Amino acid sequence: xxxxxxxxxxxxxxxxxxxxxWEKAQSGLPAKQRFAAASLVESYGxxxxxxxxxxxxxxxxxxxxxxxxxxVMAANKLADRQALFQSGVTGQNQRLLASKEMFPSQFRxxxxxxxxxxxxxxxxxxxxxxxSLAFAQSDGxxxxxxxxxxxxxxxxxxxxxxxxxxxxxxxxxxxxxxxxGYMRALLHMNRVADLMGGEGARTASWPARAVMRVEVGNIHxxxxxxxxxxFGPRFDAVTEAVESRLxxxxxxxxxxxxxxxxxxxxxxxxxxxxxxxxxxSITTSA
Amino acid sequence: xxxxxxxxxxxFFSYESRRFSISEHAEKFLRFLDQVFPLRLISPLRAPDATxxxxxxxxxxxxxxxGAVVLRESILDRAAIAAATSRPITRSTDLLNGQLRLFxxxxxxxxxxxxxxxxxxxxxxxxxxxxxxEAALESQPIVRQLHSESDKLKRLRDxxxxxxxxxxxxxxxxxxxxxxxxxxxxxDKFRLDRIELPITGRNHTSVCKPxxxxxxxxxxxxxxxxx
Numbered sequence: 002x003x004x005x006x007x008x009x010x011x012x013x014x015x016x017x018x019x020x021x022x023w024e025k026a027q028s029g030l031p032a033k034q035r036f037a038a039a040s041l042v043e044s045y046g047x048x049x050x051x052x053x054x055x056x057x058x059x060x061x062x063x064x065x066x067x068x069x070x071x072x073v074m075a076a077n078k079l080a081d082r083q084a085l086f087q088s089g090v091t092g093q094n095q096r097l098l099a100s101k102e103m104f105p106s107q108f109r110x111x112x113x114x115x116x117x118x119x120x121x122x123x124x125x126x127x128x129x130x131x132x133s134l135a136f137a138q139s140d141g142x143x144x145x146x147x148x149x150x151x152x153x154x155x156x157x158x159x160x161x162x163x164x165x166x167x168x169x170x171x172x173x174x175x176x177x178x179x180x181x182g183y184m185r186a187l188l189h190m191n192r193v194a195d196l197m198g199g200e201g202a203r204t205a206s207w208p209a210r211a212v213m214r215v216e217v218g219n220i221h222x223x224x225x226x227x228x229x230x231x232f233g234p235r236f237d238a239v240t241e242a243v244e245s246r247l248x249x250x251x252x253x254x255x256x257x258x259x260x261x262x263x264x265x266x267x268x269x270x271x272x273x274x275x276x277x278x279x280x281x282s283i284t285t286s287a
Numbered sequence: 288x289x290x291x292x293x294x295x296x297x298x299f300f301s302y303e304s305r306r307f308s309i310s311e312h313a314e315k316f317l318r319f320l321d322q323v324f325p326l327r328l329i330s331p332l333r334a335p336d337a338t339x340x341x342x343x344x345x346x347x348x349x350x351x352x353x354g355a356v357v358l359r360e361s362i363l364d365r366a367a368i369a370a371a372t373s374r375p376i377t378r379s380t381d382l383l384n385g386q387l388r389l390f391x392x393x394x395x396x397x398x399x400x401x402x403x404x405x406x407x408x409x410x411x412x413x414x415x416x417x418x419x420x421e422a423a424l425e426s427q428p429i430v431r432q433l434h435s436e437s438d439k440l441k442r443l444r445d446x447x448x449x450x451x452x453x454x455x456x457x458x459x460x461x462x463x464x465x466x467x468x469x470x471x472x473x474x475d476k477f478r479l480d481r482i483e484l485p486i487t488g489r490n491h492t493s494v495c496k497p498x499x500x501x502x503x504x505x506x507x508x509x510x511x512x513x514x
Contacts, residue, residue, distance in 0.1 A: 180402065184409045191413045243406075250403045251423060253490055254470045262419035269415040 003058035007127070008051065012065045015134050019044035020069045023076050032149040039085045039148075039223050040137070041076040045094065046220030047130050052104040053111075053216070056123035063103050074098050087228060088219040112212060119209035126213070128196055133221055136189040143182030144224040147235045155235065162242050180246075183239050186225060187267065190274040193221075198277035211279065218278030227271060240267050288502075291509055296343075298323055302357065309353075309436055313360035317378075320361070325381045346385030348458065349508055351495045352472065353432060355392030355461075359443055362387065362458045366450045383456035388508050389463045390495035394444065395473040396437060397430035403470060430471065448478045462511030464503075466494035481512040 019041040026037035045066065051057035066073065074095060081091040097103055109116040116122060137144075146158055162179045197214045226232040244263040251258045300319050302312050322328060327341045350358040362382060369380045407424060410416045424430055433440065451459035463482045465474045466489030476482040486494055486503055497504040 180405075184406065187410060187413060187416070243402075246402045247406055250401050250470060253468075253492075254403075255492070256403070256423050256471075258423050259419060262422070263416065266413070266416040266419050270413060273415070 003055055005058050005061050008048070008057040008061055008065070011048065011051070011057070011130070011134075015137075016044045016048060016065065016069075020072050023072060032145075032151060034079065035083055035085060036145045036149050038076040038079040038083070041073060042080045042086065042091060042094065043133075043137075043220050043223065045073050045077075046090065047133065049094075049097075049104045050213075050216050050220070051126055051130065053106070053108050054122045054126035054213070055107050055109065056126045059104055066098075066103055070098055070103075085223055086219065087222075090219045108209070108212060112209065115209040115212065122209065122213065125196065125210075129193070129213075129217055132189065132192050132196065133217075136185065137224070140185050140189075140224075141178065141182035143179065143186050146179065146182075147232050147239070148223070148226060148229070159235075159238055159242065162239065163245070179239065180243065183243060187270065190225065190270055193217075194270070194273040194277040196277075198273065214277060215279035222278055225274070227275060240264055288505060288509065292505065295347075296327070302354070309356055309360050309432075309439055312357045313364055316357055317361050317364065320382060321379055325379075346382060347388060347508060348382065348385050349388045349390070350392065351390040352393045352491065355389040356394055356440070356443070358387065358389070359392075359394060359447060359461070362456075363443060363447050363450070366454065366456055366459055367446070369456070370450060370454065383458050385458045386511065387458050387461040388511060389461045390504065390507075391465050391469055391472060391491050392461070392463060393433055393472045394440060394477070395475040396440060397424070397433045397472055401468070401470045433472070444477055451477065451479045462507070464494065464507055464512075466490045469494070483507065483512045 019037075023037040023041045026033045048057060048062055048066065052059045052062050077091045077094045077098070080086055081095070085091075097105065105111070108122060146155070150158065158179055165178060165180065197210070197217060222228075225236070227236065241264065247263065248258050298319075300316055302315065307315070324346055325343050327343060348358050348362070350356075365378065365380045365383055368374075368376055368378060369383060403423070407420050411420060425434075447459055450456070460479045460481070461477065463476045463480050465485050467485040467487050468490040469485070471491040474485070489501075495504050
């Protein structure tokens with residue numbers, strides 16, 4: 002059954018803050034605007050998947066989005082122009098926002114044979130949405146920096162990571178470091194892969210789950226966008242810098258590290274994450 | 288400070304940490320100690336010096352890392368003998384009045400910290416990375432041995448704290464110090480121990496190695512906490 006209180010909670014903690022952040026970013030740097038646009042598109046996207054999964058009541062969702070429909074439309078247009086989402090989801094969002102419906106119909110109506118055998122879809126949505134929101138709120142600017150920082154800023158941030166001493170003290174009001182954000186990103190990739198993967202991850206043998214994976218990948222994949230030629234190389238640079246830090250520390254303590262082991266492990270995790278979000282070829286037609 | 292050191296005889300007891308258990312190392316150490324304390328070991332090649340007493344006045348037991356665990360096990364062994372008043376005491380308990388100084392003691396188990404520790408604690412749930420992290424940690428012989436003897440360490444702590452609270456043996460209470468960059472073992476102390484503030488810039492290995500610019504270990508052995 003759709004849950005109105007969950008939707009209101011989601012709107013208060015994710016959708017409304019994303020709208021406010023977008024409005025605030027209008028007077029800021031282009032990089033901030035792009036990040037705010039992508040965040041708002043994703044936020045609307047999770048609401049849309051919630052409606053499609055039967056977790057959120059559509060009427061209430063429409064009421065909550067209506068006051069901000071122009072803002073969400075503008076964010077989608079910017080994301081479209083900047084090609085922040087590679088799946089064409091922003092064009093589809095604009096068509097939906099311009100219509101009275103605002104959201105697609107439920108999965109079970111569009112794919113009755115597939116979703117009849119997948120009653121846990123609202124639970125899967127709820128877990129995925131919560132993990133995504135938790136990551137967005139705790140990555141310490143990792144996704145924003147790796148996706149949108151200009152080259153000069155990026156060089157400074159990466160240089161700081163290479164030299165940053167470890168401290169047991171947590172400074173008041175301090176942002177998590179890039180190192181911590183990176184750790185959080187790895188944890189997030191693992192959790193998403195566990196959640197969305199599992200049986201049927203590599204084939205379309207579990208079609209309803211495959212539909213969900215692709216839908217989530219379409220709206221959420223931009224945060225850790227390994228297909229982008231900006232994020233991917235930066236992520237690799239962070240991985241190498243982190244391994245270098247770990248290696249230096251281990252050497253000082255007579256701990257032996259297998260060469261390339263960390264980088265290889267991250268590469269395998271990245272592969273599993275990509276597969277879980279439907280980056281491999283999966284047929285999703287009804 | 289130098290006069291104090293010039294008056295001291297230094298004995299170094301080495302052990303191969305991987306060959307024996309902690310209890311066996313302790314037994315080997317006690318046999319060694321009984322040969323040199325409290326009566327001074329006199330070389331048969333030297334003429335007896337009538338001006339010097341052959342009985343030592345003080346004993347300082349100094350341990351590092353796993354060596355600290357061996358010392359505490361040894362002290363506990365003799366303290367238990369001294370406490371068993373209904374049994375005849377057949378072995379020396381003189382070491383119980385000694386002073387115990389511990390550098391980076393491994394009594395509280397392995398606990399990686401720093402960037403490696405953060406990675407270890409956060410990323411262990413990831414199957415692709417877990418084997419690499421665990422292999423790295425287990426490559427440290429101390430950590431491997433501590434894992435295998437974790438029950439023993441708990442008993443050592445419980446029994447030592449109990450006896451330290453009910454007897455007056457000075458060796459049951461240690462002065463403890465770690466380096467600020469300790470990444471191998473957990474920084475902690477037994478309940479009545481006196482712990483010094485961590486020494487800046489020193490790690491698990493370098494905390495006990497004095498040089499011309501780093502005299503802290505010499506002071507710490509002499510005076511313990513607040514050296």
